[in-house]
Amino acid sequence: MSSISHIERLRAKLLGKTGTGDAATAGGDAPAPRAAAAKVAVGPEHYDFARFPELREYTNTRWYYDKQGYEWNMFREHVGLVSAEVEVAGRKMINFSSYNYLNLSGDPRVQAAAKQAIDSYGTSTGSGRIIMGEIPVFGEFERELAEMLGVEDAVLGVSGYGTNVAAIGYIARKQDLVLYDELVHNSMLVGAKLSGARRFAFAHNDCDALERLLAEHRGSYERVLILTEGVFSMDGDIPDIPRLIDIKKRYHALLMVDEAHSMGVIGPRGRGVVDHFGLDPADIDIHYASMSKAFATVGGYIAGRRELITMLKHYAPGLGLYIASPMPANAAAGLAALRIMRDEPERARRVIDSSNYFREQARAAGLDTGFSEGSAVIPVMLPDGEKALWMAARMFDNNVFTFPMIFPVVPRDAARLRFFINSAHTREHIDRTIRLLVELKAAAPASRGLF
Numbered sequence: 001m002s003s004i005s006h007i008e009r010l011r012a013k014l015l016g017k018t019g020t021g022d023a024a025t026a027g028g029d030a031p032a033p034r035a036a037a038a039k040v041a042v043g044p045e046h047y048d049f050a051r052f053p054e055l056r057e058y059t060n061t062r063w064y065y066d067k068q069g070y071e072w073n074m075f076r077e078h079v080g081l082v083s084a085e086v087e088v089a090g091r092k093m094i095n096f097s098s099y100n101y102l103n104l105s106g107d108p109r110v111q112a113a114a115k116q117a118i119d120s121y122g123t124s125t126g127s128g129r130i131i132m133g134e135i136p137v138f139g140e141f142e143r144e145l146a147e148m149l150g151v152e153d154a155v156l157g158v159s160g161y162g163t164n165v166a167a168i169g170y171i172a173r174k175q176d177l178v179l180y181d182e183l184v185h186n187s188m189l190v191g192a193k194l195s196g197a198r199r200f201a202f203a204h205n206d207c208d209a210l211e212r213l214l215a216e217h218r219g220s221y222e223r224v225l226i227l228t229e230g231v232f233s234m235d236g237d238i239p240d241i242p243r244l245i246d247i248k249k250r251y252h253a254l255l256m257v258d259e260a261h262s263m264g265v266i267g268p269r270g271r272g273v274v275d276h277f278g279l280d281p282a283d284i285d286i287h288y289a290s291m292s293k294a295f296a297t298v299g300g301y302i303a304g305r306r307e308l309i310t311m312l313k314h315y316a317p318g319l320g321l322y323i324a325s326p327m328p329a330n331a332a333a334g335l336a337a338l339r340i341m342r343d344e345p346e347r348a349r350r351v352i353d354s355s356n357y358f359r360e361q362a363r364a365a366g367l368d369t370g371f372s373e374g375s376a377v378i379p380v381m382l383p384d385g386e387k388a389l390w391m392a393a394r395m396f397d398n399n400v401f402t403f404p405m406i407f408p409v410v411p412r413d414a415a416r417l418r419f420f421i422n423s424a425h426t427r428e429h430i431d432r433t434i435r436l437l438v439e440l441k442a443a444a445p446a447s448r449g450l451f
């Protein structure tokens with residue numbers, strides 16, 4: 001008997017018994033055998049990176065920047081802390097391009113906690129958590145987070161992106177259905193794709209469209225996972241979570257909310273959608289947030305029922321399994337930020353007050369802030385990508401740092417500059433920025449349909 005067939009039989013037995021899927025394949029069964037592939041004429045474009053068509057996206061954009069005389073705006077180096085202002089290229093700029101909503105990434109208490117963790121545990125635990133990588137700060141963070149969210153348990157992951165991919169990829173399987181808002185973050189999409197589940201997008205915030213999909217398809221799948229965000233990262237709008245909860249209950253589906261841009265920001269105490277809508281936290285099955293926004297570090301978490309967290313912690317590849325533990329300093333910084341978030345809710349209120357002021361002033365000045373409402377993500381919509389690139393370059397020349405969002409990140413006719421507001425922005429920062437936007441928009445040259 002070969003060891004492979006022994007393992008396969010053991011696996012089949014385990015799967016048959018538990019029906020929970022296989023951690024090693026992210027909940028997926030073996031793929032169906034593929035038909036023999038058609039012959040391909042192999043050429044350098046298949047083994048020389050310089051010939052890959054994907055590279056053209058970069059070289060074309062670079063060419064356009066050079067041609068226009070724009071400074072290349074990606075990987076711009078800054079020095080010092082990121083806050084409402086930042087030093088770039090030797091100049092002090094008003095900064096709207098960091099997600100540091102509560103202005104905690106340079107907070108002395110958060111910095112001290114990270115340094116203390118390095119002194120106590122070094123820079124890495126050198127192992128996965130389930131083997132030899134567990135240190136007290138991970139459990140402390142998870143306990144205090146679950147308590148703050150009003151749920152049973154939580155698990156901390158190494159990266160925000162990876163936590164979404166790992167959790168969705170583990171929970172959804174081939175025999176399941178994933179229904180996602182068309183504007184959810186790429187990490188959710190990739191998780192859904194990896195899961196092998198059947199996937200359908202529903203139109204942005206269109207609960208009727210979601211319900212139509214459920215009415216038609218619910219009966220053909222085992223688990224159904226509905227994916228949305230607390231605040232949408234490109235548009236800054238908040239979906240109707242109470243209605244989504246009502247729908248998911250009626251169709252026996254699971255609801256997952258990505259709170260990357262809502263946790264720490266919206267709601268009277270800044271505790272995200274549960275706080276904002278006054279919900280029972282148990283009505284959201286899977287609470288998720290990235291830690292690179294209000295938590296001022298990197299990583300991600302999943303929170304919810306104890307059973308969910310137990311499965312993810314022990315068996316989800318990329319979250320509990322096959323991955324090293326988070327950095328001690330990241331977890332310690334996240335915990336310190338969480339405590340400040342909990343104890344100083346006025347920070348969140350400051351963010352929302354400044355965001356409301358930005359939106360009001362922008363709209364009064366004739367700028368289009370799209371669907372943004374009640375959040376700290378504010379797009380200023382522009383007719384096309386060329387205008388967005390030109391405006392961002394001129395804003396930079398005038399010491400305001402904002403990043404252009406163009407195709408393929410957003411549709412061609414939905415280019416924008418995106419503004420993240422944090423608790424350190426002042427009315428003066430905002431007034432100066434709006435004045436500049438209005439002046440530049442009026443002066444922008446005609447576009448040639450290139451972006």
Ligand SMILES: Cc1ncc(COP(=O)(O)O)c(C=O)c1O
Pocket residue numbers: 159160161162164185187229233258260261290291292293298299
């Ligand atoms: C909505 C949303 N989810 C997930 C992520 C991934 O988080 P991270 O960048 O911290 O890995 C992001 C990142 O910007 C995001 O905007």
